[in-house]
Amino acid sequence: MLRKSIRKMALLTSAVLLTVLPAGMAHATRWAGENGIVRLAFNEGEQLETIKTVAPDEHGAVTVDVYAVLSDVDPVTVQGERFLAVGGFELKLKVDGAKPLIVDETYPFPHFNVSQEKGACVVGISPGQSLVNGRATLVHWTLMFMGETQNVRIGLDPSGLHSCRTLPDCPDSGTQALYVGTADSQLNGVMFGAGYAPAYLNWEGEPDTAPVLGNAPWQKVGICELVED
Numbered sequence: 001m002l003r004k005s006i007r008k009m010a011l012l013t014s015a016v017l018l019t020v021l022p023a024g025m026a027h028a029t030r031w032a033g034e035n036g037i038v039r040l041a042f043n044e045g046e047q048l049e050t051i052k053t054v055a056p057d058e059h060g061a062v063t064v065d066v067y068a069v070l071s072d073v074d075p076v077t078v079q080g081e082r083f084l085a086v087g088g089f090e091l092k093l094k095v096d097g098a099k100p101l102i103v104d105e106t107y108p109f110p111h112f113n114v115s116q117e118k119g120a121c122v123v124g125i126s127p128g129q130s131l132v133n134g135r136a137t138l139v140h141w142t143l144m145f146m147g148e149t150q151n152v153r154i155g156l157d158p159s160g161l162h163s164c165r166t167l168p169d170c171p172d173s174g175t176q177a178l179y180v181g182t183a184d185s186q187l188n189g190v191m192f193g194a195g196y197a198p199a200y201l202n203w204e205g206e207p208d209t210a211p212v213l214g215n216a217p218w219q220k221v222g223i224c225e226l227v228e229d
Contacts (some may be wrong), residue, residue, distance in 0.1 A: 040199040044069055070086065073131055089138055093154070097152040108140070125182075150204065
């Protein structure tokens with residue numbers, strides 16, 4: 001039983017590690033800087049759809065699927081170990097312009113979510129979600145809007161990054177999401193940040209699709225090395 005408990009704890013995100021492990025153990029978590037962008041989109045295909053117009057149904061409801069896709073992750077090593085898979089992540093959905101009901105929240109892998117709030121993810125993945133060409137789908141939401149649904153911007157809220165508050169150098173980084181490696185690779189104690197690129201629903205005019213990025217890229221932090229293929 002104890003071994004199973006230790007194994008489960010090792011697979012938790014660093015957010016959970018920092019809050020539930022005994023004093024003195026959480027210091028092993030290292031801030032690696034920002035690597036990648038969480039792209040909010042209405043699909044998860046090769047070409048992500050980030051701008052969408054949806055008319056209300058006969059009941060006046062607008063229902064859409066929204067995916068958070070980690071992408072643009074540079075291939076790196078940490079102390080000689082290649083970062084190949086996500087072992088946990090932390091992010092929080094933010095919707096501006098209308099208030100949605102989150103009718104469903106699903107993950108494409110075995111997981112456990114410590115957060116009790118829909119839209120707020122403090123997720124451990126067992127055994128991990130592989131990065132394919134620097135990309136991995138993290139979470140899928142189904143959102144329902146009632147009433148006026150115009151000029152809706154879908155992004156992330158950095159206030160949901162609990163780990164960042166106590167990890168040196170993370171709070172001032174401006175990062176928008178967090179993720180760690182897997183326990184099997186011994187990289188579950190390495191925490192990366194990520195920016196995000198918003199999605200727009202029933203938007204009038206030309207939306208600003210530029211990613212929201214932090215100020216501490218992994219190259220600046222300096223604990224990673226680029227993989228030379």
